[in-house]
Amino acid sequence: MALWGMVIDLDKCTACQACLIACKSENNVPFVGKQQADRGRIISWLEIISETEGEYPEVRTRFIPRPCLHCDNPPCVKVCPVYATYRNPEGIVAQIWERCIGCRFCMAACPYAAKYFNWHQYRIPESMEKGFNPDVYVRRWGVVEKCTFCSHRLLRARDRAAAEKREMRADEYVPACVEVCPSKAMYFGDLNDPDSVVSVLGRSPRAFHLLEDLGTEPKVTYLMEGERHALL
């Protein structure tokens, strides 16, 4: 069985936020509106975390795209009281919207703040209706939602392979953010296959994980910035 994982090369990432937009439209992520956004209720399954270090003129800003990291030891799954969030056999940490009671314990437990809450019943604006993705279930008010690694694409790829009576190839399944990345900074694949691109890149000396010391064992690996700088 596959174990899905992602690699993000921070050297290649330009922080253009294409992944963020692709994620929003692919997964029917609601637009909360300016008023709600000001109150800190933006829903964005993939977030670009920015961190500025130093004082002018020695300023350096780092950008880290952060989808759900799909931890192998997920702190959010441990605390869910009703099996609304779980790690499936392929390593995807899933959320069952119809089971979630909205206690937000998983959000409090997630050290990466990768989970989002539907504070209201949000609607997709009329102008966006054409972009609605029928493959993705629309979450309703009062439940927690999160990045699914676009698992509907996995289902679709598997269905297609089954219809054509063949095994699904790992490269048939790619999340929206990875697909659109203009600088090809994101890679996706099967971590159980030692020759897959994510496994190879994951062994790179530049590889690190977010908040590695917490022991959550994320399946999103980052490649450290600096190789290009060193060359200059």
Added chain:
Amino acid sequence: MHSSRHRLNFEEHRILFDPIQNPRRGISIFMGILLAITAWGGFCYILQWRYGLGASGLNQPVLWGFYITNFVFFIGISHAGTLISAILRMAKAEWRRPITRMAEVITVAVLYIGAANIIFDLGRPERAFFLFLYGRYQSPLLWDASSITAYLTASSVFLYLPLIPDIAILRDRFADRKWLHRFYQVFSFGWDGSPRQQKVLNIGITIMSVVVIPIAVSVHTVISYIFSMTLQPMWHSTIFGPYFVCGAIFSGIAALIVMMVVLRKIYHLEPYLKPIHFNYLGILLLVMSLLWFYFTFSEYLTGFFGHEPTEMRVFWSKVTGTYAPYFWTMVFFNFVVPVLILSFRRMRTIGGVLVASISVLAGMWLERFTIIVPTLANPRLPFPSGIYFPTWIEWGLMLGSFSFFVFLYLLFSRFFPIISIWEIEEGREVGLEEVEERIRSYLPETAGTFNSREKERST
């Protein structure tokens, strides 16, 4: 215990029957006002139900606020009762007699309100029954659910058992009130004070006071686990269990004192609740205040000394940052005020103890708040952090919770004596001798008894 029916002088305890027999108009009006405020809280909840949890001021990352604070606070108050009453019973503290019932009622009333606050906090309250259908014992929330259920069951029984002889007294006293009499007839379980019944009841009460103590301790320990089981800075702490239990008993005693003063005033219980009771409870409160300070000090010093960056962000936001006003007010209310007042015998008057208790209640509420919110507001990863301001809906629900608590309490006092009559009588008839006997057993025997023993031995 004795058979109260034949010898009890109803007139002597007239004050205790009065709230049941001729309820005062003022109190009825007050209860009406409380009910109106509760209804206002209910209205706020309906609004929140319609608009979603977005009607509150919660946001990301501060996703728990007033409701969880109130939940922890109310469940904390519930330790007043059962725990204090059980400990005092176990310790055979004779001064407990007029206090135990008041304490036990607090527990039972407040547990419902605490549990309700969890429901307020749910995004999908109509799915709360999923906890029963699909619950998952790995989650600390389920530990809470079991532990609070056990506590509610145990403390209800613990409240009810010592109530039985009193209900029997009421049954005889109110033989002329049709429904009231029938109600008491059913719930007195045919109590007639026979030696066999007394023995059974005494054994029951003793067992319950032993059992209830570990359950009460488990409740607040498990509530602290909601926070300490996560990996978040300044939550993930091993001290949280005892720290929360200590805070719970602390705020519980304060709530008990406030309720005692209020009821003493409105029901004229001066003959039963004497300054000495407040003096003793004041000393207990002082001890708990010092213990609370010790825990707080250890907790914050450990965090500060380790100087872990994520911990320090939360630490500074409490000590000098956004939440500093709350933090220092908490220290002032929980430590400075009670210690200054309660350390001196002359200040441990009813008024002094009352002021200290109100201060502790406010301080402990702030303590829960400053534990929950600053950690959430400073997550590990840099986050466009929102500042949490509760909306009027949250204030409404909080006010509603408090007034419903007082309402339930007064409602209880309309049907049952708020001071245990038979235990007071027992104190007079059995307690006095028992204490004398007990004190004698602590001391070396006097020359007289010694000599007579010697004589016996030599013969």
Added chain:
Amino acid sequence: MTNQCSWGEGKIFFWQVVVLVTFYVFIFGVVIWILRLIWLSWQLKDVFSGSIGISLVAIPLFLFLLGVYNYVFWGILLSRKRSGQGRKD
């Protein structure tokens, strides 16, 4: 004092039994709930041992509470003076 407000012994006993039975239903409801949690954790392979560990404390505790309750209430109820329906004070 004779009074017509009193219920007969049978009717009182009926309601007392209703109260007791409500409590049984509650306790056994809780126990069934805990058993269901264990069963679910077994089915979903979700820390079965932990669930067993917690329920080893929880179930006996609730049954113990039931035991105390039983002992006291039946003890009081069955040792009451049964002779007269009305108390003659």
